[in-house]
Amino acid sequence: MRRLDQLLASLGYCSRREARDFLKKHAVTLRGQPVRDPSAKTAPADVLVDGEPLDHPDGLLLLMNKPLGLVCSHDEREGPRIYDLLPERWRARNPQVTSIGRLDKDTSGLILLTDQTELVHKYTSPKHKVPKLYRATTDRDLPSDLVPLFAAGTLVLDGETAPCAPATLRLFPADPRTAELTLIEGKYHQVRRMFAATGATVLTLERVQFGRFTLGDLAPGQFRHALAEEI
Ligand code: URA
Numbered sequence: 001m002r003r004l005d006q007l008l009a010s011l012g013y014c015s016r017r018e019a020r021d022f023l024k025k026h027a028v029t030l031r032g033q034p035v036r037d038p039s040a041k042t043a044p045a046d047v048l049v050d051g052e053p054l055d056h057p058d059g060l061l062l063l064m065n066k067p068l069g070l071v072c073s074h075d076e077r078e079g080p081r082i083y084d085l086l087p088e089r090w091r092a093r094n095p096q097v098t099s100i101g102r103l104d105k106d107t108s109g110l111i112l113l114t115d116q117t118e119l120v121h122k123y124t125s126p127k128h129k130v131p132k133l134y135r136a137t138t139d140r141d142l143p144s145d146l147v148p149l150f151a152a153g154t155l156v157l158d159g160e161t162a163p164c165a166p167a168t169l170r171l172f173p174a175d176p177r178t179a180e181l182t183l184i185e186g187k188y189h190q191v192r193r194m195f196a197a198t199g200a201t202v203l204t205l206e207r208v209q210f211g212r213f214t215l216g217d218l219a220p221g222q223f224r225h226a227l228a229e230e231i
Contacts, residue, residue, distance in 0.1 A: 004047070005038035061114045063213055063218065064222070110207045131209070132209065136178070138200040151167065157187065167194070
């Protein structure tokens with residue numbers, strides 16, 4: 001059981017200070033009874049706000065197709081943010097909705113967002129080796145010997161001492177400037193730096209898979225809730 005004002009504040013309906021006012025302005029019920037007392041103790045499932053159950057009281061896990069040009073930082077000085085695409089109430093949640101790992105401003109594709117800190121850990125911990133699949137296009141034809149080079153686990157990136165973990169590269173003979181690369185780690189700008197180490201520049205980069213989650217037909221800027229069977 002939690003205090004109603006805490007519950008409403010954590011789910012982004014209002015701040016704790018605004019809760020009394022919120023309860024005056026909205027029809028909030030606890031097990032069907034109107035409530036005006038912000039300190040009332042309740043289970044989330046017993047609350048209705050204007051006739052509606054609470055908005056995902058057990059937490060959010062979202063899949064977003066990140067458009068190019070948006071940053072995964074919360075700092076608005078860094079430019080337009082992926083968070084600006086979310087409904088205001090989700091942006092006001094506490095714990096805050098945050099991305100699970102990051103994509104560069106110039107990378108598009110699948111990014112997971114959650115307000116559940118244990119999920120951030122679960123999917124980003126190196127221990128879990130969650131595979132991430134990227135599709136890249138490059139400024140030059142990619143030779144087939146990059147496949148064993150990336151698979152060997154010996155490639156050391158500029159400025160690093162430890163080599164990259166073995167990575168799976170798929171090339172497309174009919175389209176020699178396109179590749180799919182699967183990584184089980186996430187060093188800074190890793191895909192771009194791996195190709196740069198071989199002399200190729202990545203021109204476009206999109207993430208299409210993250211663990212069991214796939215981008216599917218989500219359009220850029222769209223998001224959806226994760227399904228139970230994907231988690
Ligand atoms: N590798 C990169 O270079 N950029 C990303 O956004 C993700 C992986």
